[in-house]
Amino acid sequence: MFIHVKKRFLLLLVFRLLNSLLCLTAFVPDEPWQSLEVAHKMAFGYGHLTWEWQQGIRGYTHPLIFAVLYKCLQLIGMDWPYLLITLPRVLQAVCAAVADLCLYQVACKMFGQSVGNFSVSLQPANHVQCL
Numbered sequence: 001m002f003i004h005v006k007k008r009f010l011l012l013l014v015f016r017l018l019n020s021l022l023c024l025t026a027f028v029p030d031e032p033w034q035s036l037e038v039a040h041k042m043a044f045g046y047g048h049l050t051w052e053w054q055q056g057i058r059g060y061t062h063p064l065i066f067a068v069l070y071k072c073l074q075l076i077g078m079d080w081p082y083l084l085i086t087l088p089r090v091l092q093a094v095c096a097a098v099a100d101l102c103l104y105q106v107a108c109k110m111f112g113q114s115v116g117n118f119s120v121s122l123q124p125a126n127h128v129q130c131l
Contacts, residue, residue: 005101008120012100015124016093021086034058036088039066043074065091100124 033050041047042063052058066088073079073087100123108116 008104009097009101013097016097017090020089020093035063036066038063039070042067043070
């Protein structure tokens, strides 16, 4: 069972990584302003914050994930623009692959193997997930 799950996760991860690195568009154009730009300001001390951040109505949990990544890159002297753009995409791809695998496991446990296979094949094919 473990090897089967490991292979499935690897396939999902490869799909998510390819999708994140080859897709050059954004489904939600506001996304960088609510995560990456905030993380950049947290890590490097400069950047633009939208009014939601200036008014204090947004939480810092999601941007903090990227801020830690950015700070680590800065500390090891690798805070190059390419990595600042690419590594958050890779991190999100890994998170998406883990979520896909969890969906598969829950569907299998609740409804059986065939529904698990069906649900995990539909999830990454969702047009919102693939943009």
